[in-house]
Amino acid sequence: MTSLNSIADSIPGYDRNDMPVDAVHDFLAEMLAPVSGSETVALFDALGRIVARDVISPVNVPPHDNSAMDGYAFHGESLRAGQPLQLECIATALAGHAWSGSVAAHQCVRIMTGAVMPPGLDTVVPQELTRTAADGGIVIPADAIRAGGNRRSRGEDLTQGSVALARGEPITPAALGLLASLGLARIEVSRRLRVAYFSTGDEILEPGEPPREGAVYDSNRYALFGLLARLGVQVIDLGAVRDEPLQLEAMLRRAADSADAVITSGGVSGGDADHTRALMKQLGEVAFWRIAMRPGRPMAVGWLARGAGAERCALFGLPGNPVAAMVTFLVFVRPALLRMMGCGRTETPCLQAVCTEPLRKRPGRTEFQRGVVSRSQDGSLQVRTTGNQGSGMLSSMVHANGLIVLPHDRGAVQPGERVEVMMFDGLI
Ligand code: AMP
Ligand code: MG
DSSP states (O other): OOOHHHHHHHSTTOOTTSBOHHHHHHHHHHHOOOOOOEEEEEGGGOTTOBBOSOEEOSSOBSSSOEESSSEEEEOGGGOOTTOOEEEEEEEEEBTTBOOOOOOOTTEEEEEOTTOBOOTTOOEEEEGGGOEEOTTSOEEEOTTSOOTTTTEEOTTSSBOTTSEEEOTTOBOOHHHHHHHHHTTOOEEEEEOOOEEEEEEEOTTEEOBTBOOOTTOEEOOHHHHHHHHHHHHTOEEEEEEEEOSOHHHHHHHHHHHHHHOSEEEEESOOSOOTTOOHHHHHHHHEEEEEEEBSEESOOEEEEEEEEOTTSSOEEEEEEEOSSHHHHHHHIIIIIHHHHHHHTTOSOOOOOEEEEEEOSOBOOOTTSEEEEEEEEEEOTTSOEEEEEOSOOOTTOHHHHHHOSEEEEEOTTOOOBOTTOEEEEEEOTTTO
């Protein structure tokens, strides 16, 4: 098993006390691999799961040439440049009812969208482009249409034997539709990742309890629950523990036994009452970092041993400050869990927007400021901050619709400059 130290040696820029954000990403990519195991589920249970094995198309989609319009099907070679064409309509082809008579060069078949093209016909003229002559013939005006137009070819969406959905693809609504279009009722997906989480701290109060002097309500557990539920993992809520070594140890052992990954919040910053660090080290192999980022400086990453065997569970020790916990989750833990889930797309999409206000920023750390992206009058995207960026201000996470990402080397931002924004949509 690769040790954390040997991974650290292979990561450019690794510095436990001033860890660049990119080095954290590299480290996690090196440390974590997809968990093994898959199951076959019905399509209605597959949304948000990850494809475990390439899906090979068993059929052509569409299965036959068909009409893209309501109109008249005919032989495209009958068209003459600069001349109208009059055709005699001899039959009707409806969707689901193939018509397979033969059609001469001066004839056509009335056809509906999705109906199979009658044998030999290659072109459809939309009904609205035609007129009916006094004798009942269908007239196509000169140059109204090109040969081959408005016909969908067999297999143009997917050909039989091709990869319709690749292993590692997340199953989106479109992917569900695609699978159904192949006639598949079930799909093999990676097994659901089990993620346990709990909060730590003597000051932590459970919502519903009466307020107490010096105590704060446990917000991290709820925010983490939401973030994890959105990821589609199996969420294991273990509650909260005091900064008390025996309780903490029992909780960490229980978490390691029940999950593929454990997320804690609080107690990793090295304060006096924080036993978490010592215990985590004792129960597995854990690296403690001070990350060159804001918010979210302290973080612990590593493995906890499971029972007495060689099995282990990934550990993410997040900072206690509520915004820092959410930001470190979004920036590091989410892609790491997606990787463990077997998902091939772990990058969070970003967009560019023009910043409307000056931002203070010093080179040498990555900053994530809570931003509100909107459309400016000329239609382009602009972003402002939510104001005070204190790392305990959860209200700013609620008001923001994304995180402005100011990279490691960047300095202050002037109004009018472009910045990257990691959008919350679909994540939060
Ligand atoms: P810590 O990382 O344990 O030093 O905590 C840093 C700050 O975050 C302190 O002000 C804690 O009270 C606060 N905090 C820690 N855990 C939570 C939690 N679960 N919910 C809300 N605030 C928390
Ligand atoms: Mg604490």
